[in-house]
Structure formats: C-alpha cells, structure tokens
Amino acid sequence: MNSVLETSSEFQELMSFMHLQPQQLDEITKYKERLINFNELPQDNTLIRKEIASSWLRSQQRGILPKTSLREKLLKPSQFKKVLKDNQLLLHVAEPIITQGLRFISKNSPYTFGLTDRNGILLSVHNPCVAQLKTPGIDISEEAVGTAAHSLSAALGKPVCTVGPETYNYVLQKGNVVISVPIHDAKDNVAAVFTIPYYRKYKHTKEEEALFTWLIAWQFSTARKIEEALAQASHKFHTAVQCSILDSALSMVNDGLLFIDHRGEISYISQGGEQLLGLNSDIIKGRHYSELLGHFSQVSGVLHGKISTANVAATINGVNGNKQCVLKVEPLLIDQNDIAGAIIRVCSIKQTSITNEKTEGFSAVHTFKDILGENPKIIKAKQLANKIAYSDLSVLLIGDTGTGKELFAQAIHNEALPEKPFVAINCASIPQNLIESELFGYEGGTFTGADKNGRIGKVEMANGGTLFLDEIGDMPLDLQAVLLRVLEDKRVLRIGGNKYIPVNFRVIAATNKRVYEMVQQRTFREDLYYRLATCKIEIPSLQQRSTDIIPLAQFFIKQQCFRLKLPICDVDPAVWRKITQYEWPGNIRQLKSAMFLAVNIAQNGVIQLCDLPDEVVGFSDSSSKYGRFKPLSELEKNAIMDVMAYTDNDLIKASKILGLSRSTLYRRLRAYNFPLKDTN
Ligand SMILES: Nc1ncnc2c1ncn2[C@@H]1O[C@H](COP(=O)(O)OP(=O)(O)OP(=O)(O)O)[C@@H](O)[C@H]1O
Numbered sequence: 262m263n264s265v266l267e268t269s270s271e272f273q274e275l276m277s278f279m280h281l282q283p284q285q286l287d288e289i290t291k292y293k294e295r296l297i298n299f300n301e302l303p304q305d306n307t308l309i310r311k312e313i314a315s316s317w318l319r320s321q322q323r324g325i326l327p328k329t330s331l332r333e334k335l336l337k338p339s340q341f342k343k344v345l346k347d348n349q350l351l352l353h354v355a356e357p358i359i360t361q362g363l364r365f366i367s368k369n370s371p372y373t374f375g376l377t378d379r380n381g382i383l384l385s386v387h388n389p390c391v392a393q394l395k396t397p398g399i400d401i402s403e404e405a406v407g408t409a410a411h412s413l414s415a416a417l418g419k420p421v422c423t424v425g426p427e428t429y430n431y432v433l434q435k436g437n438v439v440i441s442v443p444i445h446d447a448k449d450n451v452a453a454v455f456t457i458p459y460y461r462k463y464k465h466t467k468e469e470e471a472l473f474t475w476l477i478a479w480q481f482s483t484a485r486k487i488e489e490a491l492a493q494a495s496h497k498f499h500t501a502v503q504c505s506i507l508d509s510a511l512s513m514v515n516d517g518l519l520f521i522d523h524r525g526e527i528s529y530i531s532q533g534g535e536q537l538l539g540l541n542s543d544i545i546k547g548r549h550y551s552e553l554l555g556h557f558s559q560v561s562g563v564l565h566g567k568i569s570t571a572n573v574a575a576t577i578n579g580v581n582g583n584k585q586c587v588l589k590v591e592p593l594l595i596d597q598n599d600i601a602g603a604i605i606r607v608c609s610i611k612q613t614s615i616t617n618e619k620t621e622g623f624s625a626v627h628t629f630k631d632i633l634g635e636n637p638k639i640i641k642a643k644q645l646a647n648k649i650a651y652s653d654l655s656v657l658l659i660g661d662t663g664t665g666k667e668l669f670a671q672a673i674h675n676e677a678l679p680e681k682p683f684v685a686i687n688c689a690s691i692p693q694n695l696i697e698s699e700l701f702g703y704e705g706g707t708f709t710g711a712d713k714n715g716r717i718g719k720v721e722m723a724n725g726g727t728l729f730l731d732e733i734g735d736m737p738l739d740l741q742a743v744l745l746r747v748l749e750d751k752r753v754l755r756i757g758g759n760k761y762i763p764v765n766f767r768v769i770a771a772t773n774k775r776v777y778e779m780v781q782q783r784t785f786r787e788d789l790y791y792r793l794a795t796c797k798i799e800i801p802s803l804q805q806r807s808t809d810i811i812p813l814a815q816f817f818i819k820q821q822c823f824r825l826k827l828p829i830c831d832v833d834p835a836v837w838r839k840i841t842q843y844e845w846p847g848n849i850r851q852l853k854s855a856m857f858l859a860v861n862i863a864q865n866g867v868i869q870l871c872d873l874p875d876e877v878v879g880f881s882d883s884s885s886k887y888g889r890f891k892p893l894s895e896l897e898k899n900a901i902m903d904v905m906a907y908t909d910n911d912l913i914k915a916s917k918i919l920g921l922s923r924s925t926l927y928r929r930l931r932a933y934n935f936p937l938k939d940t941n
Pocket residue numbers: 618619631632633634660661662663664665666667668669731771772773849850853
C-alpha cells in the first residue's frame with residue numbers, strides 16, 4: 262500500500278507541503294493576515310497555493326473570523342438528525358470500517374479521525390484531541406469556518422493536505438498538517454471526507470517517520486474501503502428499492518409474469534402469476550418453469566438466443582381449472598449478446614369450462630382418445646383424420662352442429678404438433694369491423710384506444726402450428742378473398758405495418774353448412790373451397806350413429822358424477838328408450854348437456870325420464886320428422902274413408918276403386934265403426 266501511495270503524483274504533491282520550514286510557515290501566516298486585515302491578495306507567490314488563496318479570499322469576503330469558536334457552529338439537534346438521516350447509508354458502512362482500523366492505533370496517540378459529509382458537517386469523530394471537536398454535528402464547512410483541508414478536498418474531489426496557517430480557523434490549525442481524503446459515491450460525487458490532523462515535528466526519528474507514512478496509507482486505504490462498501494451498499498439499496506417498485510408495479514398487472522434464469526429456473530413471479538397458478542412464490546421460486554407451465558422448445562429457443570421472442574399457446578392447470586393462455590416470452594438481456602434469462606408473460610385467454618368448450622382458444626387439449634364412439638361411420642372418420650394428421654394437407658371438417666368438429670381439429674393438431682400453437686377462430690362470431698385486426702394484428706399507434714404496443718394477429722399466432730377456422734361457411738365473401746391471399750402467400754401484413762411477416766401454419770376449417778352448394782350459389786368462393794377442402798372429413802350426426810347414443814350417454818353420466826364426486830347414478834330403462842328415440846338436433850353437445858343436467862337433478866341417485874330436458878321428454882314419434890309418414894293401417898283407413906265419401910258411400914263403386922272385395926271393404930268399415938246403411 263505504501264509503495265502505491267508513494268509513487269502516486271497526488272501523494273508526492275501532498276507530501277511536498279509537509280516539509281515546509283518554520284520561516285516558510287511564518288511567511289504564510291503573514292500573507293493570510295494581510296489578506297484578512299488589509300484585503301491584500303498574495304501576488305505570484307509559489308508558497309501560497311492558488312486554491313488556498315482563493316479559499317482565504319472567499320472566507321474573508323464572507324466575514325468569517327479566524328477565531329470563531331467551533332461550538333457556535335453546532336447544529337440544532339433536529340438539523341443534525343436530518344443530516345444523519347441523509348447520510349445513514351454512508352455512516353452505516355463507514356463506522357465499522359473506521360472502528361476496525363482504529364484497533365491498531367493507540368488511544369493515546371495525538372490523532373483525531375473525523376468524517377465530514379459533502380457539506381462539511383462533522384458526522385463522526387474518533388479519538389478527538391481537540392476539545393471543541395468532541396461532539397459531532399458541528400458545521401465546519403468553508404462557509405462556516407473558512408479554509409480547511411476537508412472542505413477543499415470536498416470541493417476539489419481529491420486528497421488535500423494543508424499545513425498550519427493555511428487553515429483559516431485557529432482551532433482547526435492545531436494539527437499542524439491536516440490530510441483530507443474524499444470518499445466518492447457510486448456516481449463519483451464526493452459523499453464524505455475522511456480527515457486526520459497530524460502533529461509533525463521538523464525532525465523525526467526513523468520510527469516516527471515510518472508510523473507517519475503508515476498512518477497516511479491507512480487513511481487512504483480506509484477511505485477507499487468506505488468508498489467500495491458504499492458503492493456496494495447503495496447498489497444493494499437501489500436494487501431493493503427497484504425490486505419493491507417493480508413488485509408494486511407488477512402487482513398491478515393482471516397477467517402472470519415470471520422471470521426465469523438461463524437454466525429456466527423461476528427467480529421471480531408476480532402476484533398475478535401466483536393467483537393464476539394458485540401457488541405462492543416461495544413454492545414457485547427455484548422450480549423449473551416447465552414443471553408449472555409445461556415444456557416449450559420456444560422458451561429454450563429464447564434462452565439460447567435462437568429466437569428473439571416467442572408466443573406460445575399453453576394450457577395452465579391453475580386453481581380454477583384449466584386456463585388457456587398465451588405465453589409471451591422475451592429475453593432478459595444484460596447486453597446485446599448476453600442473455601441472463603427470460604420474462605414469461607402468461608396471458609390468460611378465456612377460462613375453459615367443461616360445459617362450454619366452444620371457445621376461441623390458443624391451445625388444443627383433445628386427442629383422438631377423446632373422440633368416443635364405435636359406430637363404423639365415426640371410426641372411419643377417425644381413421645381418415647389420423648392418417649392425414651402428419652401431412653400438411655388442409656382439412657375441411659363437415660358435420661352438423663355439436664358433432665365434434667372442433668374435437669377432431671384438436672385431435673389432428675395434437676397428433677402431429679402438440680407443442681405448437683392451435684389458434685381457433687370462429688368466423689361467425691368476430692364482428693365484421695374487427696375481423697382484419699383479429700386475423701392480422703396491428704402495429705402500435707394504429708388505433709386510438711387500442712393496445713399502444715400493437716397486437717399480434719391470430720394468423721401470426723398460429724405460426725408453426727394450426728389455424729382452425731370454425732364455421733368457415735359464415736365467413737363474409739370479401740374476407741374470404743383476404744383469407745385466400747394469406748393461405749396462398751403465407752405472409753401477413755399487420756394493419757398499420759409496412760413489412761410482411763412470413764407465416765407457416767396448417768389450416769383446418771369446419772362447417773355445418775353445405776359449402777359446396779354455397780359455391781354453386783356463388784356465396785362461397787370456389788378457389789377458397791378447393792384450397793380448404795384438400796381433405797374432406799364428414800362427421801356423422803348422432804342420429805347417423807344411433808348405436809353410440811347409449812355408450813356416449815353412459816360416459817357423460819360417469820364423467821359428471823366423477824366431477825361432482827357422486828356415486829355413479831342408476832338410469833331408469835325408460836330413459837334409455839327415450840334417448841334412443843330422440844333425434845338430438847344438437848348432437849353430442851346436446852346429449853352431453855342433457856346427461857350433465859340429469860345427473861345434477863336426479864333424486865336418490867336414479868335418473869328418471871323427468872330428469873331429462875323438456876324437449877326430450879316431450880318428444881314422441883309423431884312429433885318426429887318422420888311424422889309425415891303414417892302407419893299403413895292409418896293410410897288404408899284414410900284411403901277407404903276418402904273413397905267412400907267420393908262414391909257417396911256406394912260400396913260397389915268404392916270396392917272397385919279400392920280393389921277390394923265387397924266383403925273385405927264391409928269388414929273394414931265395420932271395424933272403423935262406419936255407420937253402414939243396410940246395403941243388402
Ligand atoms: N365423439 C365424441 N366423443 C366425446 N365427446 C364428443 C364427441 N364429439 C363431440 N363431443 C363433445 O361434444 C361437444 C361439442 O363438440 P365440438 O365443439 O367439437 O362440436 P362442433 O361440431 O365443433 O360444434 P359446432 O358446429 O357447434 O362448432 C364437446 O363438448 C365435445 O367434447
């Protein structure tokens with residue numbers, strides 16, 4: 262340490278003033294008095310340093326008296342309390358460092374150790390040899406007491422050594438050599454000054470000289486140590502403040518935010534995230550994100566710098582059941598090339614509920630296993646869907662409402678692209694004026710009131726995965742043209758944007774309309790139809806697979822009993838009869854909700870006819886769509902009655918028209934209780 266100090270030019274300059282001879286010191290005193298008493302400035306004198314002369318002048322112009330008692334400069338307790346508070350962090354780190362060093366310095370040594378703040382207030386004093394300096398809280402700034410090493414050091418931002426008379430105030434002159442070393446804060450501003458007044462004889466023993474040099478070295482190194490500790494503490498403090506600001510800011514964000522490190526371990530989770538997952542942060546922190554959100558190659562891609570951002574569809578298993586979410590993944594960059602981790606924003610899309618699965622979601626949950634049914638028609642449809650799942654052919658699913666078209670779409674997607682986004686769009690339910698922004702997204706600032714950062718469209722979201730266009734038959738003609746262009750070009754232009762974004766996705770469309778007929782009626786574009794219908798899969802209605810009605814009903818009853826934690830219900834045989842007769846226009850969706858309802862209202866664990874929905878209970882064969890067909894016996898009776906009326910009850914004529922023998926006609930009429938005249 263000593264050698265470092267001794268070679269520094271700052272230190273050499275400092276030391277040169279220490280060796281001034283008594284007559285030189287007298288000369289300095291004379292100059293100072295002339296300035297104070299006669300306002301005479303020391304001219305071109307190498308003995309009087311410029312900064313000292315300027316400080317003397319300022320002190321004199323302020324009217325400061327060299328004999329001012331330091332006691333007069335004691336701050337009021339309330340003022341000093343405030344100063345201490347302002348310097349809390351500094352004192353917190355500096356005091357233990359100074360105290361520790363003082364263990365090596367004798368209490369009887371003639372050295373005072375003072376710490377002043379940047380404004381010249383004495384914050385702490387150790388081993389005070391000057392009685393007036395015993396109490397901290399004295400204002401010893403230049404404005405208060407005139408020129409001194411510590412105030413010059415604070416003003417110049419460098420170590421300063423003053424010798425005897427250079428110090429303005431007589432009390433502070435007592436140590437004949439004063440060395441002050443500034444302590445800088447993290448922003449390189451002077452935070453404090455560490456000062457030691459030394460008593461220097463003109464002649465020294467070798468030991469005294471060695472001690473003197475050691476002490477100066479200690480003073481410098483103590484100041485450096487305080488500086489380092491202060492930087493660390495303020496860094497810690499600012500980090501803590503920032504964390505608490507971040508915490509409060511993030512608590513206002515409804516989406517869940519997770520910070521993960523480069524290994525994928527969660528280091529932070531916002532309140533929104535805790536609520537979403539139903540776990541508190543102590544349990545979550547340190548766990549790998551994939552344990553909670555599932556594994557996604559896109560997240561690793563961002564962590565390894567292979568992709569800059571990612572939007573991933575995910576189903577989060579939270580407290581309130583499954584939630585369909587989009588995970589927006591952004592890297593946490595230390596600098597351009599250094600990725601410290603990633604931020605995952607979990608945006609909940611819409612809660613999926615078992616009774617209303619008709620949603621516009623971003624992830625597929627169903628697989629082929631979920632498509633129930635043993636009927637050859639459904640088995641054939643499943644086999645075809647399974648076969649083409651790994652191809653990139655576009656698929657058109659045709660079937661009545663509730664037959665399971667979306668179930669098929671999800672199963673096809675999950676078979677081949679389970680980790681990729683599955684983006685469902687209901688072409689019938691998007692308001693006309695929002696369709697383009699929904700599909701293609703928009704750039705920030707495009708719309709007033711919209712998300713100012715812009716929004717990614719669903720087509721872009723489906724990139725790498727599947728775009729499911731539900732109810733495609735309801736898509737307006739003008740939009741069909743736009744959709745066709747996207748399917749052909751495989752690129753999108755966000756509204757308000759100026760560059761095309763390449764996209765690659767598989768299309769599965771579904772409809773319950775006769776789209777081919779619409780093509781002929783020119784209400785559906787022919788080119789789009791052929792683009793979508795590369796592979797057509799017809800999903801049979803429940804009536805076409807009536808052998809599946811009872812097994813499906815049994816499955817839904819079990820499923821609901823399980824969900825409600827009830828023993829499996831018994832079913833009155835009349836219920837089985839009724840549900841096989843009913844036509845189920847709403848298909849499986851309707852059957853499913855009828856069974857769910859029945860489980861909910863069944864008394865004593867038995868489902869009766871009265872537990873079925875009214876439209877099912879009130880259904881009879883004659884109210885069926887086959888009602889226009891009448892039993893033969895009825896048709897025969899009607900025909901006989903009509904002919905009898907036509908022939909004016911002439912049995913002979915009627916029997917001829919009807920091709921019946923007279924006796925047969927007679928028997929029939931008797932059976933109908935027809936009022937027969939005696940025809941014989
Ligand atoms: N084969 C099946 N096995 C089990 N559940 C099924 C089956 N088919 C459909 N479902 C269930 O029926 C409901 C309706 O299915 P889905 O939404 O897929 O029908 P959809 O044909 O797409 O209807 P829409 O035409 O109204 O859009 C869902 O709850 C689904 O899980």
